[in-house]
Amino acid sequence: MPHHLMNLRHVPDDEADEIRALFEAHGVRYYETPPSRWGISMGGFWVHDEDEAERARALLDDYQDQRRTRQRQDFQDRQARGETGFWFLFRQRPVRVIVAMLAAVVILGLSLLPFLHLG
Structure with missing residues (x-):
């Protein structure tokens, strides 16, 4: 087996x-x-x-x-x-980090949008 x-x-x-x-x-x-x-x-x-x-x-x-x-x-x-951590990554690839952060903010905003319109 x-x-x-x-x-x-x-x-x-x-x-x-x-x-x-x-x-x-x-x-x-x-x-x-x-x-x-x-x-x-x-x-x-x-x-x-x-x-x-x-x-x-x-x-x-x-x-x-x-x-x-x-x-x-x-x-x-x-x-x-x-050579580790957020700031190292930001210095190495600033565009990628900024795009990822913007994507996270957009996703968070879209997720919370229905709850913001309840009131």
């Missing part, structure tokens, strides 16, 4: 590539199903054997702990350099 190891929906390409390399380096016999374009099927990494699933899950747990640590450190480094 197949064992689902990991969902591939919203997984970045670099992470999926690292997991493939990890499985191949450790000789895990896995197969992969891609996520659907419309979000109906999740896709993922699978194995057929229960023992193989346990070994692969242990490898995945270690990998994900290491990746989490790397990603947190990267975020903290970017935060220390001032």
Whole structure:
């Protein structure tokens, strides 16, 4: 019976590539199903054997702990350099931020318009 190891929906390409390399380096016999374009099927990494699933899950747990640590450190480094947050995004792409804010105000206005005309 197949064992689902990991969902591939919203997984970045670099992470999926690292997991493939990890499985191949450790000789895990896995197969992969891609996520659907419309979000109906999740896709993922699978194995057929229960023992193989346990070994692969242990490898995945270690990998994900290491990746989490790397990603947190990267975020903290970017935060220390001032490369995160609203003002950084505004300085990088002011037109996009202004358009998004205007769209939010228009949507909010259209949503509240019926309630404003009640009185």
